[in-house]
Each structure stands twice: as C-alpha cells, then as structure tokens.
Amino acid sequence: LVGEVVRAPPSAAVVRLLDDISDTLCQVLDAAEFCRNVHADEEWRRQAQQASSLRDLPDCLGSSMQTESQTLCKTAAAAPLLSIPEEEVLVGRMLQRDFERYGVHLSGSQRDRMTHLVHRGQALGMQFTHNVLDPAQLGSLELRGGLAEAASRLPHHLQKRLRPLAAPGGGGAVQGLACLADTSMLQSLLRSSRDEGLRRAAFQACHRQPAANLAVLDALVEARHEVARLMGFDSYSAYQLDSFSLASRPAAVAAFLRRFAADIAPKCEEEAAEMARLKRLCSGSTGGGTAAVQPWDRHFLMAAARSGEEAEALASLPAYLELERVVEGLSDLLRRSMGVQLQERALAEGEGWAPGVRKLAAVHDTDGFLGVVYLDLYRRPQKFPSAAHFTLRCGRSLPDGSYQASCFPGPALVLHFRCLTIVAFLALQVEMLFHEFGHALNSLLSRTRFQHLAGKRALCCTRGPLDMVEVPSHTLELFASDPRVLSLFAAHRSSGEAVPPRLLAHLEASKRRWVALEQQTQLQYCLIDQLLHGPDPPTGHAGEEQVADIMRQHSALGHAEGCHPHIRFTHLVGYGATYYSYLYAQCLSAAVWRDHLAPNPTGREAGELLRHRLLEVGGTGGSTAWGRAGGVMCGAASDPACLPTLACVAPAPAWLLQPGGAKEAHCMVEDLLSSPTTSTSTSHSSSSSSSASSSGSNSSGGLCQAGGGWYPDPEAMLRQQHLLPA
CATH class of the missing domain: 3.40.390.10 (Collagenase (Catalytic Domain))
Structure with a gap:
C-alpha cells in the first residue's frame, strides 16, 4: 500500500490508499490497545503491549511519509481540476495536517527528536495509568490503634476487605488492620466511615499514592512541552487546540473556565455552608473530629444529607433498575x-x-x-x-x-x-x-466514506x-x-410496578443537592490540566504548589495540604490539554436538549436529528456545516497558500482554513442549535449574546467568542442543573 501511494500521481485514489493504510494499522493497534487495558489474561496483556510497538511503523517509513505528504499537497492543489469530491479533499487535508503535526516537515535531527518525544510521551502515559492499578505502587492503608477500632465498625462488606496487620518481628502478633489502597476501597471508606480520622487517612492515601506518578507526570508534561516547542507553539495546549477545536486557542478555554467558576461560586458556597451545618449535626455521633468541613468529609456528608424517608426510598431504587x-x-x-x-x-x-x-x-x-x-x-x-x-x-x-x-x-x-x-x-x-x-x-x-472520518475516533484523534x-x-x-x-x-423486578413518582422526586432532589460542588471538582481538573500544559508548565515542588493554589482558590471545601488531587487522574493522559471538553460538552448537550429533545425525547423527530446532525457525520461536520464552510475548506484548494500546513504561514487565519477544526466545529454547533430560542435577561447572557453576535455566532446565543476562539454559553447547562435561577 505504501509503495502504491509513493508511485501514484495526484488523484482521489491517493486518499483512498492512505485511508486503507490507516484502516489496516488501526485494526491492529486498536485491538492491541484494548487487550492491553482490559484482557483478563496476563499473557494476552503482555503480548498486546508488544503489538502496540507497531505504533512506531509510520516513523520507520521515513522518507516515504515525506513523499506521501508531498503527494497529498499536489492532490489538494489539483482538486478542482480533477473534480475530486469534497470528502476526499477533507480527508486528504486532514492526513496532510496529521503528517505535519508529527513533524514530517522538520529537519532530520528535529524529526528524530520529535519521534523520540512522541514515543516517550506514550510510554509515560501508559506508566501513569499502570501505576493507578499496580498494587506495588498503590501500597497499603495501614490502620492502627483508634483507626483500627474505627475500621472494626465499618459495614460488613468492607470489613471483609481488611486483613490483619502483623506486628514487626512476627510472632503472630497483630497490631492493626490493613487494606490495599486502591481507589475503589478508599472511596468506599470515604463514603461509609463515621470516624473522621479514618476518612482522613483514606483521603490522604488516595491523594498521595502512587507517589511515583508525580515524577511520571512531570516527565510527561516536559515531553509534551518540548513537542509543542519543536512545532513552533509556546505551549502544548496551544499545539493541541490550534485549529483542531471549537476553542481554537487556550485563551478561549481560560475565558470559559473563568466564567464558569464565577457562575457556580455562589452555589458552591451555599452547598459548603449546608455541609458545615450537617457536620455540626453529625459531630455527636461520628466520633468528634474538626469543626470545619474538610475535603475528606464530603462524600460522607453527601450520604448523611439524605433524610430517613429519602434514604429509604433511594435504597429501594436498585430494585427497579x-x-x-x-x-x-x-x-x-x-x-x-x-x-x-x-x-x-x-x-x-x-x-x-x-x-x-x-x-x-x-x-x-x-x-x-x-x-x-x-x-x-x-x-x-x-x-x-x-x-x-x-x-x-x-x-x-x-x-x-x-x-x-x-x-x-x-x-x-x-x-x-x-x-x-x-x-x-x-x-x-x-x-x-x-x-x-x-x-x-x-x-x-x-x-462516512472513509474510516479516517468515522465515529468518535474522528473527533478525538486529531x-x-x-x-x-x-x-x-x-x-x-x-x-x-x-x-x-x-x-x-424502570420497573420493580418482582411486581413489575413502575417507579413511583415519589421515588423519582427523591432521586431528582438527591442529584441536585450537591451539583455545584461536583461541577467545581470538574473545574479543578480542567484548570490543573491547562496549568500543566501551559506556556511555562511547572514541575517538581513548583508544580505541586501551583496545583495547591488552584485548589485553595477554587475549592469551597478547602485544600488538604500535602495532597495531590491529580495523582490518579488518568484523563491527563488521554485528554492532555483538552479535559475542558467535558464541560464544553455538557453545555452543548444541555442546549441541544433544551432546543430539540426536551418536548419529546423518545420521539422519532428528536432521534433522527441526533442521528443525522451529530452521529452519522463523524468528522465531516455534516451537510449544513459543509454548505457554510465548504467555500473556506475547499473553494480555494487550487491556491497552495491555503493548504493547511504548519510549515508555512497562510495568508488567512489558520482557524478558518483547517479542516476538522474551529470553523467546522462552529458550523456543527450552529447546525445542532439551529432552532431560535428566547433571549434571557441575565447579565452573562446579555454580554455573551452581544459578543457572539458580533463574531458571527448563531442567533440563539449558543456560542461566545473570546481570545481568538469560541466557547459554548453555559447558561442552558447551569439552568438545567439548577445552578442559576429558573
């Protein structure tokens, strides 16, 4: 296949051949990655790890990749004369962009360095995730004295996961209890233990182990930053977002996160005050503890907040599910x-x-x-x-x-x-x-006609x-x-009875009760992700201190000193510099729900809209997006200056020219949110609508412009989750 591409003249067949190569590699690599992560057999996981080395194959092709890149350039330039269909042009430009993002245009030594850094980043990411699962890295939570006594009062299903802790020197003496410090057990202790000391010990273990991940993350951040610098960007975040996203620029993400933080802050303080009240009520029956609410109190108090009637009702819910x-x-x-x-x-x-x-x-x-x-x-x-x-x-x-x-x-x-x-x-x-x-x-x-544009992977693999x-x-x-x-x-497994309205009301109330603090946790992860992939990524003690500053500033429950909230956060590997997309997606999906789905979510009209406008189109952006963006993406294909290349500077803004990036995302969102909505009177909405209108956003005010990019108006999501007044 590679030989055919190298020998082929500029034509649509070049794109099909490259898609064949991509499909062949992905079938092997995707299966290997899957088995490496989930197969129950250790030997399968080991062999899958070895098969993952095929990721290096494109780098081994060396000059062939350069020839393929040149052929793609010629094909794109000749597209109007050859009557190459739009989807072939889009795929060709995406492939060209991918080649350049991985340094095909760099000099020999720089390209070698780029290859080394990419492989190092992949290995470090695997190590970070492995450490979160490895018992040797996680260590044990050891409970002695009063903590062991408190553990003996845990629910029976948790006590079964504890083991005797032998005293030093052997002899059969027992000096306490211990358990593996895996995330599942520690979270269970945080929810179930009425003893604050035991909760504190579990929280500290969860946020200090595996300690090796701090160094692994430092090395990963440094490798990513050097990749960005090699490619001419001042940060990995800028490298990741540049014309590959709705945001397009880190400044747009920063503006969104600032606004989101300000919007949820009042409700976070309300919920923190309610937790403080609950802790005072519980203090007489939980073994004392500190008066102020601490981070390790959160999950316990969330459970304690349920009244007797609500707790009893929710305990019956699994029988319906x-x-x-x-x-x-x-x-x-x-x-x-x-x-x-x-x-x-x-x-x-x-x-x-x-x-x-x-x-x-x-x-x-x-x-x-x-x-x-x-x-x-x-x-x-x-x-x-x-x-x-x-x-x-x-x-x-x-x-x-x-x-x-x-x-x-x-x-x-x-x-x-x-x-x-x-x-x-x-x-x-x-x-x-x-x-x-x-x-x-x-x-x-x-x-889609090409696997390169198909499904989720078309949206998450550059x-x-x-x-x-x-x-x-x-x-x-x-x-x-x-x-x-x-x-x-939802029907009762014995009687077939539908879920009673009273139970649904309790469920809705329990979901709303702490939603601001839950969203603040997501905000913290987004801010940490942007910090670690910014222009001057901090490592070592400086990194730990700046992460702590984020927690002090954006946690209504405060920060536990000496703890690292990101030490087990594996999304830093797969979503490096783009974890903000979770909040973006919540905002966009809430608007889609409000505008199209809420009246009749089970109806065919709603489903067909999702299918045709969001799911079928993969990475193509959809027919409506093509109609609006096609002139930018394909109309100037005969002009080499308009080719999406990182090796030269195009005369027009890059975000308007790159396929699969900011312009296409903007059009996809406009397509999804095409129904007119009534304007709101909140100050945020007024300013956002004004900003969005001046920058060409849709009439519903669904997008706001900032820092050379875009972010979704969070109003629909905030109202849906009762974080703003109805």
Missing part, C-alpha cells in the same frame, strides 16, 4: 427514536476476553446490520480503571459500494459494576452506561474538533435521567 431491563429499555429508546434495535448474540469461541462479556448487535429497521457492541461491565483485577469506550474497528464505504460496519471486533463499553446474580443498578450507573453508549452510537451510526468528542455521550446521558425515558425500563 435491573441490568436486563436497562439494556432492554436502551434498545426500546433507540428503536423509538432512531429505528435501531439491540439484539443479544452469542460469543464465538475465542471472541471474549473475560467472563461476563456480552455481545449486542445493532440493527436498523431499514439499513439493516450496523455493527456490534460488547459490554464488559464487571470489576476485576488489572482492568482499565475508568468507565470507557474503545472503538475497535471504524466503519467506511468499500469500493464495491457496500459499507464496512463496526463488526467484530466492534465498539466495547468497559465499566465497573459489582458482579451479582441479579445486577441492580444505581441511577448513577445507568447514566454511566448511557454515557458510554453515546460514544458507541457515534461509532455505529457514523456513515481528525476533527477535539472538544466535540463528548457531545454525543453527554447528550445520551441526559436521556437516562428523564422520567419519560426511565418509564421504558
């Missing part, structure tokens, strides 16, 4: 709204990678088979530590006109639920399943707007909390 019913309800929702059904299929021999893996075929009522989704829902050792979606094969059109669906191996959803005879979900777990299934739908329903990647998942997550959707699957 069986796994089988939830999956059936999800299938029913997709059938009603998009004509898609999920059908259980048996695993072929060797197709699974762990006990309990399930296979669901997605079938459309007119388009037929769409692909396969695998569910891997249960906890086990050495499994990827977070809920995740892995795309194992992208769809694309084949030369004979058929479509390469996301068939085996297809998208896989990896979550962490307890393995029970009858799996009963919590409401949060239902939302988590819907969230990850939103990513899977993006893969299954994408209908192929499209990075900060649009979470919009499908957050949008589907909103369905899971709507009573009209819950009615499709």
Whole structure:
C-alpha cells in the first residue's frame, strides 16, 4: 500500500490508499490497545503491549511519509481540476495536517527528536495509568490503634476487605488492620466511615499514592512541552487546540473556565455552608473530629444529607433498575427514536476476553446490520480503571459500494459494576452506561466514506474538533435521567410496578443537592490540566504548589495540604490539554436538549436529528456545516497558500482554513442549535449574546467568542442543573 501511494500521481485514489493504510494499522493497534487495558489474561496483556510497538511503523517509513505528504499537497492543489469530491479533499487535508503535526516537515535531527518525544510521551502515559492499578505502587492503608477500632465498625462488606496487620518481628502478633489502597476501597471508606480520622487517612492515601506518578507526570508534561516547542507553539495546549477545536486557542478555554467558576461560586458556597451545618449535626455521633468541613468529609456528608424517608426510598431504587431491563429499555429508546434495535448474540469461541462479556448487535429497521457492541461491565483485577469506550474497528464505504460496519471486533463499553446474580443498578450507573453508549452510537451510526472520518475516533484523534468528542455521550446521558425515558425500563423486578413518582422526586432532589460542588471538582481538573500544559508548565515542588493554589482558590471545601488531587487522574493522559471538553460538552448537550429533545425525547423527530446532525457525520461536520464552510475548506484548494500546513504561514487565519477544526466545529454547533430560542435577561447572557453576535455566532446565543476562539454559553447547562435561577 505504501509503495502504491509513493508511485501514484495526484488523484482521489491517493486518499483512498492512505485511508486503507490507516484502516489496516488501526485494526491492529486498536485491538492491541484494548487487550492491553482490559484482557483478563496476563499473557494476552503482555503480548498486546508488544503489538502496540507497531505504533512506531509510520516513523520507520521515513522518507516515504515525506513523499506521501508531498503527494497529498499536489492532490489538494489539483482538486478542482480533477473534480475530486469534497470528502476526499477533507480527508486528504486532514492526513496532510496529521503528517505535519508529527513533524514530517522538520529537519532530520528535529524529526528524530520529535519521534523520540512522541514515543516517550506514550510510554509515560501508559506508566501513569499502570501505576493507578499496580498494587506495588498503590501500597497499603495501614490502620492502627483508634483507626483500627474505627475500621472494626465499618459495614460488613468492607470489613471483609481488611486483613490483619502483623506486628514487626512476627510472632503472630497483630497490631492493626490493613487494606490495599486502591481507589475503589478508599472511596468506599470515604463514603461509609463515621470516624473522621479514618476518612482522613483514606483521603490522604488516595491523594498521595502512587507517589511515583508525580515524577511520571512531570516527565510527561516536559515531553509534551518540548513537542509543542519543536512545532513552533509556546505551549502544548496551544499545539493541541490550534485549529483542531471549537476553542481554537487556550485563551478561549481560560475565558470559559473563568466564567464558569464565577457562575457556580455562589452555589458552591451555599452547598459548603449546608455541609458545615450537617457536620455540626453529625459531630455527636461520628466520633468528634474538626469543626470545619474538610475535603475528606464530603462524600460522607453527601450520604448523611439524605433524610430517613429519602434514604429509604433511594435504597429501594436498585430494585427497579435491573441490568436486563436497562439494556432492554436502551434498545426500546433507540428503536423509538432512531429505528435501531439491540439484539443479544452469542460469543464465538475465542471472541471474549473475560467472563461476563456480552455481545449486542445493532440493527436498523431499514439499513439493516450496523455493527456490534460488547459490554464488559464487571470489576476485576488489572482492568482499565475508568468507565470507557474503545472503538475497535471504524466503519467506511468499500469500493464495491457496500459499507464496512463496526463488526467484530466492534465498539466495547468497559465499566465497573459489582458482579451479582441479579445486577441492580444505581441511577448513577445507568447514566454511566448511557454515557458510554453515546460514544458507541457515534461509532455505529457514523456513515462516512472513509474510516479516517468515522465515529468518535474522528473527533478525538486529531481528525476533527477535539472538544466535540463528548457531545454525543453527554447528550445520551441526559436521556437516562428523564422520567419519560426511565418509564421504558424502570420497573420493580418482582411486581413489575413502575417507579413511583415519589421515588423519582427523591432521586431528582438527591442529584441536585450537591451539583455545584461536583461541577467545581470538574473545574479543578480542567484548570490543573491547562496549568500543566501551559506556556511555562511547572514541575517538581513548583508544580505541586501551583496545583495547591488552584485548589485553595477554587475549592469551597478547602485544600488538604500535602495532597495531590491529580495523582490518579488518568484523563491527563488521554485528554492532555483538552479535559475542558467535558464541560464544553455538557453545555452543548444541555442546549441541544433544551432546543430539540426536551418536548419529546423518545420521539422519532428528536432521534433522527441526533442521528443525522451529530452521529452519522463523524468528522465531516455534516451537510449544513459543509454548505457554510465548504467555500473556506475547499473553494480555494487550487491556491497552495491555503493548504493547511504548519510549515508555512497562510495568508488567512489558520482557524478558518483547517479542516476538522474551529470553523467546522462552529458550523456543527450552529447546525445542532439551529432552532431560535428566547433571549434571557441575565447579565452573562446579555454580554455573551452581544459578543457572539458580533463574531458571527448563531442567533440563539449558543456560542461566545473570546481570545481568538469560541466557547459554548453555559447558561442552558447551569439552568438545567439548577445552578442559576429558573
């Protein structure tokens, strides 16, 4: 395939050949990455780690990559004369951009250095994630004296996870209790322990171990910063966002985070004051402790806030949320709204990678088979530590006109639920399943001619707007909390009774109670991410101190000195410089829900809008976006100065020229939020609407301009979550 590209004259066939190369590599690399993270067999994980070395193959092609890049330039320049279709032009420019982002235009020594840094960054990212799972790195939480006594009063299911702590010197003497300091156990202690000292010990272990991750993160940040400098950017954040995102510039992200912080601050203070009141009420029965609310009190007080009636009601909720019913309800929702059904299929021999893996075929009522989704829902050792979606094969059109669906191996959803005879979900777990299934739908329903543009990967692998990647998942997550959707699957496992309205009211109240503090936690992670990938990324003690400053400034519950909130935050690996996209997506999906879905979320009109405007288009931006942006992306293709290259300076602003970037994201958002909405009277909305209007934003005020880029107006999300007055 590489030889064919090198020998080929400028033509649309060049783009197809390069997409073939990309598809061939991705089928191997995606499967290897998946097995490395989730396979239950250690030998499979080891072999998958070795297979991941194929990532180096493009670098080994050396001069071939330069020739391919030159061929792409010639193809793009000749596009109007050769009548090359728009999608081929877009893919060609994206591939050209990818070559240049990884240094194909650099001198020999600089390109070698770039290759080294990219590989080093990948290895460090793997090490960071591995340390969060490795018992040797996590160590133990050792409880002696009063802490051991407090642990003996824990719920029985937690006591079973404790082991005797032998006294020094042996002899069979026991001096306390101990447990593995893994995230699951420590979070359980934070929620369940009535003893503040035990909660403090668990919190400190969770935010100080694995200590090795501080040095790993420093090295990762330094490698990324050097990559950015080699490419002519002052920061990794600027390198990541430049024309690859709705934000486009770090200044736009900073403006958004400042506004978001100011918007939620009053509600955060209210919730912190309510926690202080609760702690005073609980202090007589929790073994004393400090008077002020501390970070380690948060999860315990959240649980304690539930009144007797509310706690009793919510304790009965899992009886209405069986796994089988939830999956059936999800299938029913997709059938009603998009004509898609999920059908259980048996695993072929060797197709699974762990006990309990399930296979669901997605079938459309007119388009037929769409692909396969695998569910891997249960906890086990050495499994990827977070809920995740892995795309194992992208769809694309084949030369004979058929479509390469996301068939085996297809998208896989990896979550962490307890393995029970009858799996009963919590409401949060239902939302988590819907969230990850939103990513899977993006893969299954994408209908692009090239796999390079297909599904979630087209939005998260430098192929499209990075900060649009979470919009499908957050949008589907909103369905899971709507009573009209819950009615499709929430029924009592014994009686078949629907969820009582009183229980739904308690659920809604419990979700609203601490939402500001939850969002403030996300804000902290976004700010830390931007700090570590900024123009002068701090490392060592300076980095720890500046992270602590963020916590002191943006935590209504204060900062625990000597603790590192990001030491187990694995999204710093996969979402380096772009974690803000989670908040962006919440804002955008809330606006989509308000403008299009709220009246009838289970209706076909709402589902078809999501399918055609958001899911099918992958990284192409959609037909409406093409209509508005096509002149910028393709109309000037005969002008070499308009080629999206980092090696030379184009005469027009780069964000207007780059495919899959700010302009396309802007058009995608306009397309999604095309319904007119009534203006609001808040000061933020007034200023945002004015700013957005002057910069060419849509009429609904859904986008605001700042610092040379864009951010979504957070008003819809803030009102949806009751963080602003109705």
